Amino acid sequence: MTEVSDWRNRIERYRLLGYRCTSCGTIYFMRRRICPKCASKEIISIELPKNGYIDNYTIIRQAPDRFKKYEPYAVAIIDLNNVKVLAQVTDLSSTNENLDGIPVEAVFRILYEYGKSGHIVYGTKFRPVI
Amino acid sequence: MDRVVIVDYSLIPVGEHWDKDLGDLAFEAAEPLIDKYREIIDALYIGNALGLYCNLQGNLGAYVADVLGFNNIEAFCVNNAEASALSAMYLAIRAILSGEQDVVLVGGVEKITDILNRKIIEGLSLSVYHGLLNKTGISLAGIAALMAREYIKRYNLDRKYISYLSVQDHENAVTVKHAQFRSKITIEKVLNSPLISDPLTIFDISPVSDGSAFVLLMKESLAKEYGLNYVSILGMSMATQTTCIIDREDILDFKATKLAAKKALEEAGLKISDINVFEVNDDFSITGVLSLESLNLFDKGKAAIEIANGKTKRTGIFPVNTFGGLKARGHPIGATGIYQVSEVFMQLMNLAGDNQVNNAKYGLVQNYGGLDSISCVFILGKGEVA
Amino acid sequence: MNKPNSRVGIYGYGAYIPRFVIEAENIASVWGRTIAPVKSKRFASIDEDAITMAYEAAKIAIESSNIDKSKIEAIFIGSESKPYAVKPSGTVVAEALGISSNALSADFEFACKAGTEAIQVVMGLVASRMIKYGMAIGSDTAQGRPGDELEFTAAAGSAAYIISRASEGVIAEIEASTSYISDTPDFWRRSGEKYPRHLYRFTGAPGYFHHVISAVKLLFEKFGYSVSDFDYAVFHQPNTKFPQRVASILGFSKEQINPGLLSPIIGNAYSASSLLGLAAVLDIAKPGQRILLASFGSGAGSDAFSILVTDLIEERRPKIKVSDYISKAIMKDYSIYVKCRDKLSLS
Numbered sequence: 025m026t027e028v029s030d031w032r033n034r035i036e037r038y039r040l041l042g043y044r045c046t047s048c049g050t051i052y053f054m055r056r057r058i059c060p061k062c063a064s065k066e067i068i069s070i071e072l073p074k075n076g077y078i079d080n081y082t083i084i085r086q087a088p089d090r091f092k093k094y095e096p097y098a099v100a101i102i103d104l105n106n107v108k109v110l111a112q113v114t115d116l117s118s119t120n121e122n123l124d125g126i127p128v129e130a131v132f133r134i135l136y137e138y139g140k141s142g143h144i145v146y147g148t149k150f151r152p153v154i
Numbered sequence: 155m156d157r158v159v160i161v162d163y164s165l166i167p168v169g170e171h172w173d174k175d176l177g178d179l180a181f182e183a184a185e186p187l188i189d190k191y192r193e194i195i196d197a198l199y200i201g202n203a204l205g206l207y208c209n210l211q212g213n214l215g216a217y218v219a220d221v222l223g224f225n226n227i228e229a230f231c232v233n234n235a236e237a238s239a240l241s242a243m244y245l246a247i248r249a250i251l252s253g254e255q256d257v258v259l260v261g262g263v264e265k266i267t268d269i270l271n272r273k274i275i276e277g278l279s280l281s282v283y284h285g286l287l288n289k290t291g292i293s294l295a296g297i298a299a300l301m302a303r304e305y306i307k308r309y310n311l312d313r314k315y316i317s318y319l320s321v322q323d324h325e326n327a328v329t330v331k332h333a334q335f336r337s338k339i340t341i342e343k344v345l346n347s348p349l350i351s352d353p354l355t356i357f358d359i360s361p362v363s364d365g366s367a368f369v370l371l372m373k374e375s376l377a378k379e380y381g382l383n384y385v386s387i388l389g390m391s392m393a394t395q396t397t398c399i400i401d402r403e404d405i406l407d408f409k410a411t412k413l414a415a416k417k418a419l420e421e422a423g424l425k426i427s428d429i430n431v432f433e434v435n436d437d438f439s440i441t442g443v444l445s446l447e448s449l450n451l452f453d454k455g456k457a458a459i460e461i462a463n464g465k466t467k468r469t470g471i472f473p474v475n476t477f478g479g480l481k482a483r484g485h486p487i488g489a490t491g492i493y494q495v496s497e498v499f500m501q502l503m504n505l506a507g508d509n510q511v512n513n514a515k516y517g518l519v520q521n522y523g524g525l526d527s528i529s530c531v532f533i534l535g536k537g538e539v540a
Numbered sequence: 541m542n543k544p545n546s547r548v549g550i551y552g553y554g555a556y557i558p559r560f561v562i563e564a565e566n567i568a569s570v571w572g573r574t575i576a577p578v579k580s581k582r583f584a585s586i587d588e589d590a591i592t593m594a595y596e597a598a599k600i601a602i603e604s605s606n607i608d609k610s611k612i613e614a615i616f617i618g619s620e621s622k623p624y625a626v627k628p629s630g631t632v633v634a635e636a637l638g639i640s641s642n643a644l645s646a647d648f649e650f651a652c653k654a655g656t657e658a659i660q661v662v663m664g665l666v667a668s669r670m671i672k673y674g675m676a677i678g679s680d681t682a683q684g685r686p687g688d689e690l691e692f693t694a695a696a697g698s699a700a701y702i703i704s705r706a707s708e709g710v711i712a713e714i715e716a717s718t719s720y721i722s723d724t725p726d727f728w729r730r731s732g733e734k735y736p737r738h739l740y741r742f743t744g745a746p747g748y749f750h751h752v753i754s755a756v757k758l759l760f761e762k763f764g765y766s767v768s769d770f771d772y773a774v775f776h777q778p779n780t781k782f783p784q785r786v787a788s789i790l791g792f793s794k795e796q797i798n799p800g801l802l803s804p805i806i807g808n809a810y811s812a813s814s815l816l817g818l819a820a821v822l823d824i825a826k827p828g829q830r831i832l833l834a835s836f837g838s839g840a841g842s843d844a845f846s847i848l849v850t851d852l853i854e855e856r857r858p859k860i861k862v863s864d865y866i867s868k869a870i871m872k873d874y875s876i877y878v879k880c881r882d883k884l885s886l887s
Contacts, residue, residue: 030288037289038636054283054398080307082299083352084291088276091291094586099292101300101400110290110400114587115559117870124307132595132636133587135291144623146592146632147289154559154860154868 037147042072051107074130076104090136115151158247159384163496165367168334168484176265177221183366196255197228199246201238201262203488235281235523239491240530261368262489281524283398298438299351309455317344318462319442327478329508334484358439365486389422389533397527408448410529422533430514433494491521544667549710551702552605555819556596557865577779581695581807584681586880590619593698594679601700604858614644614674618654653837655811662703680810685735695807699815711853715846716763720755727838755842767791771829774817776836777803820862
């Protein structure tokens with residue numbers, strides 16, 4: 025991404041927004057302008073629940089360029105009850121422990137930066153509940 | 155009906171071509187076809203996924219037309235991620251069927267190795283919803299890894315079963331001159347290799363590849379006029395599903411492939427069990443498994459085991475990826491589809507040499523992009539059949 | 541400094557201590573030292589900084605006080621480890637929290653007292669009725685030069701305080717405050733430098749002790765307080781000994797300072813140091829009890845406050861207490877510490 029597109033999407037990352045079709049109730053992780061299920065354009069952004077469980081996860085050991093500094097890190101499908109989201113899991117004791125089913129809560133963390141003199145991009149990750 | 159047929163193919167070895175640029179790859183691959191058919195070619199369709207990202211060269215329809223020495227030809231570049239090549243072919247076929255074009259040269263070309271590995275990982279993730287990478291740092295391999303874990307959990311399988319397709323791919327590629335990797339591997343080697351994204355190891359993942367392949371298409375009646383042997387396109391279809399994998403109702407459901415395969419087989423008037431040779435998009439070992447299940451070749455949860463049992467070997471009942479697939483023959487992203495088609499062409503025309511499947515009459519090619527966000531399925535048949 | 545002309549206090553508070561902890565012995569073993577000024581310290585993970593931690597503390601303050609976010613019209617963040625030398629931390633935290641754009645934001649710096657001076661400024665804003673609620677946050681991911689004494693103690697943490705007029709219903713009233721400053725070269729960092737420098741033993745008597753004692757004495761003399769008026773005393777805690785010694789000099793007992801003394805296990809959280817100590821005390825204090833808070837910032841200065849706990853404290857205590865953070869730590873060693881704190885790059 026670029027600094028401009030990061031800025032445009034910042035609220036989505038900061039507050040973990042999802043997109044709910046007010047006609048059929050489906051909640052999407054990706055922003056929608058028209059619902060693929062019911063064709064309604066009445067889509068609103070909502071703040072998703074901040075607590076959930078890990079449904080599935082993987083450990084990224086070969087990260088894309090921007091995230092290289094942080095590897096290895098866990099990325100998980102997190103069940104927030106009304107929707108499943110994809111998010112990084114942080115504050116792990118080790119990347120070798122089994123994370124299936126553990127309760128997690130949302131935290132505000134650095135996602136990546138454009139080098140030492142560039143912008144820092146923040147977003148929502150999850151950590152094992154304290 | 156006057157079908158569109160493939161009369162010839164040409165390809166270069168898949169690998170890391172440090173000393174060649176994108177134009178060189180396209181020229182080398184297309185040259186034999188240019189030498190023979192230049193005068194009669196009406197249009198050029200190019201499949202390429204990452205030219206803008208890796209090579210800072212856009213407008214590849216016109217650029218490759220330059221490279222191949224054409225003047226004023228109609229030219230298109232089709233970008234459908236990893237399904238670019240087959241998508242280009244799809245559009246070319248439609249153009250010929252509509253009567254707009256008579257003879258079309260279709261090719262794929264990809265020159266990935268101009269950029270470095272970490273940037274490639276980012277480039278590959280461009281085929282799915284960008285928010286997946288940007289909000290979480292996941293890679294394409296990471297998403298495939300989530301599919302693998304889900305598959306293992308859901309069907310209560312030993313993890314090793316996911317990787318037998320990679321082993322089979324390598325075995326098939328030993329005798330393939332154009333394959334990137336021609337060495338056998340064992341399941342133990344796959345399992346003990348470095349993890350890229352748990353549980354996938356480096357051998358569960360197709361390599362970074364440069365490559366280019368072309369086919370020449372025309373109507374059946376024209377091929378007969380010219381006295382050329384050919385393989386017919388009996389059916390073709392494509393479909394999409396959401397690029398945001400996490401929004402899918404079931405991440406193991408390759409809906410796009412399912413739909414495209416159903417329609418393509420219907421068009422060809424065939425059942426899946428009629429097909430003698432298969433090319434599936436195994437950019438990851440798990441996606442090869444899921445592709446086979448979405449083609450209805452095996453029941454859900456069974457494909458991995460059946461591969462391990464040898465059902466998909468060259469000599470098995472459903473030969474899959476007989477030239478090594480994306481894992482061993484290689485995966486030059488936007489060009490892969492034409493390699494797949496060329497390999498099925500060789501099978502149906504009895505040109506497969508050491509890799510020949512006996513009595514191959516019908517072949518199926520499945521080439522997808524963005525982990526089944528877009529999927530093309532072609533049914534090919536030996537000339538004069540149906 | 542006079543009392544504000546309307547009574548003000550703490551409407552809500554929140555604390556955040558990162559989970560990673562390293563034992564001082566581990567650091568000592570790397571550098572061949574024997575003396576350790578604390579037992580262990582907490583440090584920020586590779587994806588944390590003063591902004592992310594400020595958010596976490598502020599979020600807890602907002603949730604536990606059940607405040608209407610839209611009425612928060614000031615957000616001040618005090619830090620000496622701002623991620624940007626030029627770009628306000630406050631705007632990032634404000635948008636992440638969902639605080640209105642119709643707000644005043646400023647980043648404060650005064651070494652370790654940047655958080656408490658932000659409280660003083662918000663006190664003025666709310667007392668004057670310019671705003672209804674304001675938030676002051678102390679947040680730091682302090683950096684210690686590898687091999688230096690300060691590496692044992694430079695730690696991370698944050699604490700957020702929502703300040704309002706007492707009439708809004710506060711959990712603790714800030715009855716009075718003072719501030720004492722002078723130009724003192726005890727500890728500093730020039731622009732562009734990665735690590736701070738200090739004058740060793742000079743940081744003691746002319747630095748920490750002179751200013752803390754002066755600010756506290758000023759508070760006592762001006763407003764008529766004595767040691768026995770306080771149930772608790774929380775001081776800035778750069779290590780274990782300094783707060784213990786200043787308490788003893790002023791006449792406070794171990795019982796008065798221990799509940800707010802965290803540095804032995806979490807290290808020096810710089811701008812959050814005394815504010816975390818205050819949070820630990822507020823976690824257990826009873827209505828009617830009085831707390832002395834005295835911060836210290838190198839360069840140098842001290843803010844001293846007299847804080848009186850009210851009945852409302854029971855309703856608005858955060859669900860997660862300082863003691864919860866302390867008990868749920870993840871032990872790491874020096875190699876992970878330097879990786880997380882980016883000390884491996886050539887500076």
